[in-house]
Amino acid sequence: MASKTGFIRQTAPYLREPKANVKRMMYDVILALIPVVCFAFYKYRLNGLMIILTAVGSICLAEYLYYKFKKKPGTLKNGTALISGIIYALTLSDSIPLWAVFTGGVAGVYFSKLVFGGMGANIFNVAGFSRVFVMLSFGPLMQYKVDTVMSSTILGIANKTTAVTTLGNVSLFEMFLGINEPGSIGETSFLIILLAGIFLGIRKSLDWRVPVTIILTVFGLSFAVSLATGGPLLTYPMFTILSGGLIFGAVFMATDPITSPITATGRIYFGFGIGAITYLIRLYGALPEGVVYAILIMNMFTPALDYYKWSNPKFTKRSITIFSAVIIATVILVLVGV
Amino acid sequence: MIRKTNKITVDEKLRKNLPTVEIDPPEKVYITLIEMRLNSYELDVKEGDKVKLGECIGVKDGGFFTENIFSTVSGTVGQIVKKFNYSGKKVECLEIINDFQETKADTIKERTDQEIAQLTKDQFVDIIKDNGIKGLGGGGFPTYIKFATDAKIETIVLNGIECEPYMSADYQLVKKNSYEIFGGLKYAMNSMGISKGIIGVKETKKALLKALRKVQAEHFSDLNCEIIEVQDYYPQGWELELIKNVLGIKIKQGTLLSDYGLIEINVTTAVAIYNAVKYNHPVVERYFTITGTAVNKPCQMKVKVGEYVPRLIEAAGGYKTKEDKILVLGGPMMGANLLLDDAIIAVTNTSILVFEKGEPAEEPCIRCASCVYSCPTLLQPVQIMNAFKCKDIEAIKKLKIFNCIECGLCSYVCTSKIHLTEYMRKAKKLAK
Ligand code: SF4
Ligand code: SF4
Numbered sequence: 228m229a230s231k232t233g234f235i236r237q238t239a240p241y242l243r244e245p246k247a248n249v250k251r252m253m254y255d256v257i258l259a260l261i262p263v264v265c266f267a268f269y270k271y272r273l274n275g276l277m278i279i280l281t282a283v284g285s286i287c288l289a290e291y292l293y294y295k296f297k298k299k300p301g302t303l304k305n306g307t308a309l310i311s312g313i314i315y316a317l318t319l320s321d322s323i324p325l326w327a328v329f330t331g332g333v334a335g336v337y338f339s340k341l342v343f344g345g346m347g348a349n350i351f352n353v354a355g356f357s358r359v360f361v362m363l364s365f366g367p368l369m370q371y372k373v374d375t376v377m378s379s380t381i382l383g384i385a386n387k388t389t390a391v392t393t394l395g396n397v398s399l400f401e402m403f404l405g406i407n408e409p410g411s412i413g414e415t416s417f418l419i420i421l422l423a424g425i426f427l428g429i430r431k432s433l434d435w436r437v438p439v440t441i442i443l444t445v446f447g448l449s450f451a452v453s454l455a456t457g458g459p460l461l462t463y464p465m466f467t468i469l470s471g472g473l474i475f476g477a478v479f480m481a482t483d484p485i486t487s488p489i490t491a492t493g494r495i496y497f498g499f500g501i502g503a504i505t506y507l508i509r510l511y512g513a514l515p516e517g518v519v520y521a522i523l524i525m526n527m528f529t530p531a532l533d534y535y536k537w538s539n540p541k542f543t544k545r546s547i548t549i550f551s552a553v554i555i556a557t558v559i560l561v562l563v564g565v
Numbered sequence: 566m567i568r569k570t571n572k573i574t575v576d577e578k579l580r581k582n583l584p585t586v587e588i589d590p591p592e593k594v595y596i597t598l599i600e601m602r603l604n605s606y607e608l609d610v611k612e613g614d615k616v617k618l619g620e621c622i623g624v625k626d627g628g629f630f631t632e633n634i635f636s637t638v639s640g641t642v643g644q645i646v647k648k649f650n651y652s653g654k655k656v657e658c659l660e661i662i663n664d665f666q667e668t669k670a671d672t673i674k675e676r677t678d679q680e681i682a683q684l685t686k687d688q689f690v691d692i693i694k695d696n697g698i699k700g701l702g703g704g705g706f707p708t709y710i711k712f713a714t715d716a717k718i719e720t721i722v723l724n725g726i727e728c729e730p731y732m733s734a735d736y737q738l739v740k741k742n743s744y745e746i747f748g749g750l751k752y753a754m755n756s757m758g759i760s761k762g763i764i765g766v767k768e769t770k771k772a773l774l775k776a777l778r779k780v781q782a783e784h785f786s787d788l789n790c791e792i793i794e795v796q797d798y799y800p801q802g803w804e805l806e807l808i809k810n811v812l813g814i815k816i817k818q819g820t821l822l823s824d825y826g827l828i829e830i831n832v833t834t835a836v837a838i839y840n841a842v843k844y845n846h847p848v849v850e851r852y853f854t855i856t857g858t859a860v861n862k863p864c865q866m867k868v869k870v871g872e873y874v875p876r877l878i879e880a881a882g883g884y885k886t887k888e889d890k891i892l893v894l895g896g897p898m899m900g901a902n903l904l905l906d907d908a909i910i911a912v913t914n915t916s917i918l919v920f921e922k923g924e925p926a927e928e929p930c931i932r933c934a935s936c937v938y939s940c941p942t943l944l945q946p947v948q949i950m951n952a953f954k955c956k957d958i959e960a961i962k963k964l965k966i967f968n969c970i971e972c973g974l975c976s977y978v979c980t981s982k983i984h985l986t987e988y989m990r991k992a993k994k995l996a997k
Contacts, residue, residue: 234905235889237924238987240898240973242730245574247566247935247980249928305928347929347981431568434934484567484933489947491938535952535960540943 253306255432259423260313260479266419267412271321275412281325283312285332286353293341307346307353311336314354314479317413318472318519319361331361351526352486355476355519362519399462402469414472424478437487437498438477442468444502448561452510455562473505476518481525488532490540496532496550500525503557510564569938570978571798573898575730579856579863583733586864588880590665594637594871595658595909596622597650601705603627606634608659614642616661619847620670621695623659630707633697636661637849637870639668648873649908651894653901658909661871673846681752681842686712689756689842696841698848702727702735702802702831703895705913708838711828718757719826722811723750723764723835725773726795728802729896733865734852734915735832739766739773742836743780749835751788752842753828762790764832765811769797799898800941800972804829818942818968848912855881857919859890874908877917884919893918898973928981936975936985942968946975946985953992961996969993 267275290308294301302308315332335357340349403417414420427433449467453460468474481487481501488497501521508517532538539546598606608623616622616636623634643660650656684692694709702724723746727735739746750762766773777792793811795801805816807829814825822829830838833851840846849870856863861882868877874894884890893900894914936946944965952960966989975985 233884233887233890234892234903235922236904237891237902238984238990239893239895239900239902239971240977240986241891241893241900241918241920242573242575242897242977243925243982244566244570244978247570247978248982249931249980252566252931252933252980345929347931431566434567484931487932487934489932489934489937489945491934494934533948535945535948535963538945538948540937540940540945 249305252432253310255427255430256310256479257306257313259427259432260310260317262419262423263317263413263416263475264313266416267317271412274321277325278319278321278323278328278412279313279316281328282316282319282332282357283309285329286312286315286336286357289333289336290341293337294345302345305346308336311340311353311357315357317475317479318354318358318411321412323361323365327361327365331357331364335360347485349485350529351523352480352483355480355522355526358519359523399465399469402466411472411475414475417469417474420474420478424474427478427482433478433482434484434487434494436491436494437482437501438474440495440498441477441481441502441505442474444499445473445506448503448506448558451558452561452565456565467506467509471509472518476505476522477501480519481522486522486526486529488529488538490533490538492540492542492546493529493532493538497525497529499550499554500528506561507557507564510561566978566980567933567935567938568978570935570974571800571939571941573730573799573977575897576858579858580731580733583854583856583863583865585737586862586866586880588866588868588877590663591638591869591872591876592663593643593873594661594663594869595646595648595873596634596636596661596871597656597658597909597911598623598625598634598645599656600625600632600650600911601652602630603632606657608634610642612642612644616640616642617668617670619673619849621672621697621847630710632699632707633695633847634659635697635847635849636670638663639666640664649903649905650911651901651914653903658871673844675844676842682755684752684756684842686757689752692841692845693838696837696845696847698834698837698841699913700831701833701837701848701851701913703899703913703915704831708830708834711823711830712753712757714821714823714828716821716823717826718759718823718828720761720763720812720828721750721753721757721759722804722808722827722829723762723832724802724804724807724829725764725766725777725832726802726807727767728800729898729900730799731854731856731918732896732916733854736770736773737852737865738833738836739770740776743776744784745836745839746777746832747780747785747788747790748843749837749839750790751785753830753835753838754788757828759828760789762788763811764790764792765795765807766792767797767801768794799974800970803941803970803972806941851912851915853877853910853914854916855918856916857893859885859919859921861885868910870910870912872910874903874906874910874917877910878906878919881917886921889922891920891922893920898977899971924984925982927983930979930981930983933980935978935980939974939978941972941974942970944969946989949992950983950985950988953988953995956995958996961992966992966996 287308339351339356340353343349428435446464449464453463504521505518603625606625610622618639620636621633622636625632640663643662645657647655648658690709690713698708700706795810837848853868854865864881892903949964969989973986
């Protein structure tokens with residue numbers, strides 16, 4: 228006999244990939260951040276911890292109150308606020324007062340995420356935006372006064388002395404480990420962040436295309452400079468990718484899928500753009516941590532890279548030609564700057 | 566997850582080693598009179614008439630082509646009733662009351678090998694047309710049209726892939742009817758003057774490969790036919806994907822296979838061709854699978870075309886629950902949803918799936934791009950969805966929505982569990 232009831236409507240497909248869910252991705256990112264946080268704690272003790280707690284608190288609180296006020300369901304559960312908070316904290320210097328951390332967090336999440344309509348609708352990376360907000364508003368407070376000799380990161384030193392020839396006394400290996408290297412509280416240990424990145428890559432919780440292209444671009448451009456100036460062929464490029472927040476930005480900020488383009492090709496252009504802008508900032512401006520600016524600038528280009536008339540999941544002859552031309556132009560620009 | 570996915574995770578218990586059950590012959594069968602692309606019909610019989618198994622009792626018309634209607638049992642013509650079919654809608658069906666005699670129609674007679682050897686292309690096409698043969702992998706496209714082309718056909722590809730998970734109709738068929746598959750292939754090649762045959766089978770289906778190779782070695786060693794193993798992923802059974810993998814030819818979507826000198830048919834269709842040419846026998850039954858989390862005894866069986874779905878469910882031990890369940894006619898990726906089980910089996914149907922309720926909650930898109938990476942036709946499902954939400958028809962068209970084959974992968978992979986495939990269907994309708 229035919230049953231009269233008991234059926235519900237659903238449309239094909241009737242199966243879903245069990246491993247594909249937002250929670251898994253977010254937990255993975257949190258897991259990957261734990262060692263970085265521990266390292267920050269090891270290096271900066273209570274001060275580091277307070278900065279992290281304040282940053283997380285400010286972003287979560289702002290988001291919570293915003294949705295409470297709007298009488299909409301809360302969104303803290305999805306973990307994005309927590310992650311943004313941690314990442315934001317890790318980009319700050321240990322000398323920053325906590326009230327500045329708090330203000331930056333609230334303003335950052337409000338202007339970069341909440342006003343756009345919450346998770347998924349933001350154009351700018353929340354952590355990056357908050358960090359830049361702090362930098363612009365309270366810049367002088369962000370002194371890196373860790374080392375008696377260096378008043379800025381190693382990067383700042385390298386820029387002042389205009390690079391290439393005077394790298395001898397910086398140990399690449401020490402930079403790789405990041406134990407004694409000054410910098411933002413979480414950005415310094417290349418090794419830990421690299422491992423975190425590999426973990427996320429294996430878990431497919433980040434798109435390897437973005438960090439890999441960024442690193443390759445910076446490496447390539449600095450290699451070209453080395454070649455042109457007759458500097459230390461490999462030491463200088465290695466130094467460039469090891470210093471500053473490059474790897475941190477590449478692994479934890481640029482890979483934020485919400486603010487990256489939606490196609491594989493777009494993500495490669497995006498990574499290239501971040502790498503190139505970071506390098507240009509280092510070359511022309513004396514700004515350390517150009518990577519955050521680069522990410523925010525490329526965030527602005529994301530909608531353009533996704534514009535339906537030219538977004539394409541595969542490379543075409545035309546896009547390869549244009550891309551090659553852009554690469555060549557960038558190299559020329561860099562070489563003119565040296 | 567951010568990745569390209571083309572493997573479907575399935576519950577092995579619902580797939581492996583399903584028991585084969587015998588099902589009592591039906592008291593009544595219901596023959597679909599209206600089908601996809603065939604929206605009018607003419608019957609040559611009326612209520613009370615006696616009919617025989619395999620007798621042609623009318624014709625369905627779709628404007629561009631027609632298809633003969635056959636009785637799948639011998640017995641008495643009943644009324645025209647409305648039942649659900651794979652379209653998910655109620656359509657007119659002709660009821661035939663079985664006399665259990667299985668008396669065959671007079672038209673069913675064996676052709677001698679000599680007669681068959683002398684068939685011309687036109688005669689071959691006529692036989693296929695007369696026997697109402699169509700794409701039995703589920704496509705349902707009339708097979709005679711594929712063969713009636715004026716283009717020179719060099720290669721015929723038999724699709725033995727059965728790409729959707731949980732389905733086993735082709736598997737059963739290849740195991741038991743390897744001889745007929747080669748037979749159908751040979752007839753097609755001879756009458757059409759096709760020089761090369763290819764059978765594509767998944768490399769994981771060792772039993773099928775073995776069965777086919779054995780028959781080939783024993784009976785068809787002089788036939789220029791190659792059995793090619795292809796990787797087991799979804800949608801390997803999509804004809805363009807299969808052709809790319811067995812022949813290395815990339816076919817542009819929207820062009821005709823015949824322009825490349827190719828014909829592609831399902832293995833079940835090849836068996837139907839064999840029976841049509843050899844015995845002038847239309848398709849009256851087929852292999853079938855019933856499985857899913859909400860039936861008691863997942864199983865496989867041979868069913869009459871025109872079987873009534875509740876009878877089959879009963880044969881599979883009935884539903885596990887009276888509560889909300891999802892009834893699917895076809896595969897888990899592309900099958901049709903039925904809102905009542907008052908439905909019938911058409912010749913193109915291969916499986917029934919019953920799932921417990923379980924559509925996951927959607928979250929906002931996090932732009933992970935898995936849908937873009939996974940789409941076999943290189944579309945950008947998330948962008949089409951966004952364009953659809955803004956009703957931007959120009960963008961929808963520019964994003965090539967009409968290339969979408971509704972394979973379901975975009976919904977399957979979505980990290981935020983968004984039902985993208987449904988958006989694709991809506992966007993298609995909007996842009997039409
Ligand atoms: S359903 Fe359409 S858009 Fe989605 S993956 Fe399949 S072909 Fe691509
Ligand atoms: S629609 Fe789903 S799969 Fe596609 S980008 Fe958004 S979250 Fe990812």
